[in-house]
Amino acid sequence: MSSPTPAQPLVHPVGSARLWWAALAVVGVLLLLTYLVAFDQGAVSRSGMFLHELMHDGRHLLGVPCH
Template identity: 80%
Template sequence: MSTSTSSQPLVHPAGSSRLLWTVLATVAVLSLLTYLVAFDQGAVSRSGMYLHELMHDGRHLLGVPCH
């Protein structure tokens, strides 16, 4: 009885590193956007009321209590 074991190398996709960084960047941007819409309450929008009102409407759209 002969046992043959074929040792196949592990295959890693060529773009796995780029995919990882893309996913991390997407999660970071979405986390920042979630903070701005849900929890900011105008602290970042010092340039005017336009950004504050936009985020305020976003809170209402997502159902986050704001007042």
């Protein structure tokens, strides 16, 4: 009868630098979008009333107080 082989530990790669930069970019875009929808009161969205109203409706949709 043969002896069992020892179990090999699972090695998970930490990730490449490219993956970290992509994750950082996604988090940055999400933070910018969160700021624009939740906290911007027209300072950034002065390009027209359409963008301001879109962000205003987004606040109401997410339940963020804006008035």
